[in-house]
Amino acid sequence: MKIGVVIFPGANCDADALYAVERIGAEPVELWHAEPDLKGVDAVILPGGFSYGDYLRPGAIARFSKVMRPLEEFARGGGPTLGVCNGFQVLTEARLLPGALLQNMSLRFVCRTVPVRVEHPDTPWSGACVPGEILHLPVAHNEGNYFAAEETIAQLEDEGRVIFRYLENPNGSRNDIAGICNAERNVVGMMPHPERVSDPLLGSEEGLKVLRSVLEFAGAKVH
Numbered sequence: 001m002k003i004g005v006v007i008f009p010g011a012n013c014d015a016d017a018l019y020a021v022e023r024i025g026a027e028p029v030e031l032w033h034a035e036p037d038l039k040g041v042d043a044v045i046l047p048g049g050f051s052y053g054d055y056l057r058p059g060a061i062a063r064f065s066k067v068m069r070p071l072e073e074f075a076r077g078g079g080p081t082l083g084v085c086n087g088f089q090v091l092t093e094a095r096l097l098p099g100a101l102l103q104n105m106s107l108r109f110v111c112r113t114v115p116v117r118v119e120h121p122d123t124p125w126s127g128a129c130v131p132g133e134i135l136h137l138p139v140a141h142n143e144g145n146y147f148a149a150e151e152t153i154a155q156l157e158d159e160g161r162v163i164f165r166y167l168e169n170p171n172g173s174r175n176d177i178a179g180i181c182n183a184e185r186n187v188v189g190m191m192p193h194p195e196r197v198s199d200p201l202l203g204s205e206e207g208l209k210v211l212r213s214v215l216e217f218a219g220a221k222v223h
C-alpha cells in the first residue's frame with residue numbers, strides 16, 4: 001500500500017510521517033506541494049508544521065497549493081485522507097472538514113502528551129483501535145482550539161463524527177474535540193501527533209495504531 005505525505009514549505013512533521021508510514025510496512029511517497037500529482041497513492045497524510053509560515057491563518061495559504069487540486073478530488077471521492085495538526089488546519093481551510101482551529105484558550109503554544117479517547121473505530125484512521133481505547137499522544141500547537149457553530153458540533157456528535165476526544169483538554173476545544181471526520185468518514189483531522197509516537201525509541205509507538213488502521217481498512221497485510 002502506498003501512502004503519500006504532502007510536503008508544504010514550513011512542514012516539520014513530514015519526515016516523521018514518512019518514517020511512521022515505513023514503520024507500519026507501507027510504502028511512503030513524498031508529495032510535493034507544487035505538483036498537482038498524487039502519484040497513484042492509496043491514502044494521503046497531510047503532516048504537521050507551519051505551512052507557509054502560518055501566514056494569514058494556519059493552513060490558509062496551503063489550501064491553495066497545486067497538490068490540493070487532486071487531493072480534494074481524492075478526498076471527495078472517498079480516498080482515505082488524514083490531516084495531523086497543521087494538516088487538520090489545512091483540511092478545515094479547504095472545507096474538507098467543518099469548523100476551524102482557533103488560537104489555544106491559554107494564548108500559549110502547548111507541547112505535551114495528552115490522553116485521547118478513541119470514540120469511533122469506523123474510519124480508515126481509527127479502525128485498529130477499540131471504542132473507548134485511550135491513546136497517549138503528543139500535542140504541539142498554537143491553534144488547536146476546535147471551534148464550530150453549535151449546530152455543527154451537535155451534528156458531529158449526533159453522527160458519531162468526533163473520532164478522538166481529549167481526556168485532558170489542552171487548548172479549549174469545544175466538547176474536548178481532538179479529531180473529527182467528514183460525513184463520508186474517509187477524511188479525518190486530528191490535532192495530536194500519532195507519527196511522533198511511532199517507535200519505542202521515542203518512548204512509545206501508540207500512534208502506529210492510528211496509522212495501521214488504514215492498512216486494515218484497505219485490506220492490506222498488517223505489518
Ligand SMILES: NC(=O)CC[C@H](N)C(=O)O
Pocket residue numbers: 047048049050051054058084085086087140141142143144
Ligand atoms: N505541530 C503543528 O502542526 C503546529 C500547527 C500549527 N502551525 C499551530 O501552531 O497551531
